[in-house]
Amino acid sequence: MYKIISTDEIGPKIKSYEIYAPDIAKNAKAGQFVMLRINDRGERIPLTIAGTNLEKGLVKIIFQELGKTTMQLASLSIGEYIKDFAGPLGHPTEIKKYGTVAAIAGGVGTAEILPIIKELKNLDNKIITIIGARCKDLIILKDELKQCSSSVFFATNDGTYGIKGYVTDVLKKVINKEKVDIIYAVGPVYMMKAISEITRKKNIKTIVSLNPIMLDGAGMCGACRITVNNKTKFACVDGPEFDASLVDWEELVSRLDLFKNFEKIAIDKFKHNRECNCCKK
Numbered sequence: 001m002y003k004i005i006s007t008d009e010i011g012p013k014i015k016s017y018e019i020y021a022p023d024i025a026k027n028a029k030a031g032q033f034v035m036l037r038i039n040d041r042g043e044r045i046p047l048t049i050a051g052t053n054l055e056k057g058l059v060k061i062i063f064q065e066l067g068k069t070t071m072q073l074a075s076l077s078i079g080e081y082i083k084d085f086a087g088p089l090g091h092p093t094e095i096k097k098y099g100t101v102a103a104i105a106g107g108v109g110t111a112e113i114l115p116i117i118k119e120l121k122n123l124d125n126k127i128i129t130i131i132g133a134r135c136k137d138l139i140i141l142k143d144e145l146k147q148c149s150s151s152v153f154f155a156t157n158d159g160t161y162g163i164k165g166y167v168t169d170v171l172k173k174v175i176n177k178e179k180v181d182i183i184y185a186v187g188p189v190y191m192m193k194a195i196s197e198i199t200r201k202k203n204i205k206t207i208v209s210l211n212p213i214m215l216d217g218a219g220m221c222g223a224c225r226i227t228v229n230n231k232t233k234f235a236c237v238d239g240p241e242f243d244a245s246l247v248d249w250e251e252l253v254s255r256l257d258l259f260k261n262f263e264k265i266a267i268d269k270f271k272h273n274r275e276c277n278c279c280k281k
Contacts, residue, residue, distance in 0.1 A: 013065040015062070021034075030115040031090065031112070032089060033049060034086060035216070045214070046089070051115060062140070063108065093184075095120060098120070102171065103116065106187025111141065113129070128174055128180070130153045137160075171195060192249075205243070206245065208241065209240045219234045219236055228242050
């Protein structure tokens with residue numbers, strides 16, 4: 001059992017939790033994730049390790065209430081427990097001196113890009129950060145991003161913060177203005193796919209962090225299989241980061257859509273039973 005030490009609402013239905021998990025905190029690196037299960041009847045979901053406190057043995061996770069499990073997770077309070085919290089999983093980000101790095105995140109993907117740019121900055125890379133969201137309220141971790149970046153650009157769909165538009169609009173301006181050596185992108189699949197199409201034409205190496213359907217996080221179930229360079233890979237053990245130009249994006253989108261109807265049923269059922277306490281037992 002893993003105790004929730006702190007909770008913070010950092011945006012509309014966006015939560016930041018610190019979990020007491022000293023072994024994970026000791027070994028975690030940028031780009032890795034955990035698989036958690038709230039209780040015996042819960043599903044397993046992957047969440048990125050957004051930070052650690054080695055001295056206190058804490059692991060930070062940041063999530064948005066989108067599905068049944070994240071809604072249930074958000075209903076927990078300080079002092080309550082998560083049954084399973086396994087990690088760190090996946091390959092860590094390759095951190096080295098590249099030169100100029102463009103780091104792009106959409107929505108809660110910001111929580112994953114932040115540890116990466118912190119490590120890249122420590123090796124004296126120039127960090128250009130581009131963050132996108134639907135509106136101003138959904139932009140998170142602004143101050144932390146500015147501390148780790150040479151420059152930060154924001155784009156919102158409705159124009160309430162930064163430019164009105166998408167991260168791809170900003171990216172086109174950046175790569176037309178200066179030489180970018182590598183790009184890291186984390187966020188919605190359609191966003192990463194669009195970035196890949198732009199950078200492939202410019203021959204800029206682009207690394208994306210993929211989050212397909214996962215069950216065990218150990219490469220045994222095969223649920224997170226994707227096609228990369230015409231070969232089958234498992235995002236949990238071969239990734240989660242891959243060369244964007246080699247990903248079969250159409251297959252990935254199709255697989256992510258497979259269970260949307262079932263997800264909606266689970267959400268509706270959870271909302272209906274929300275007033276009772278049985279889900280916490």
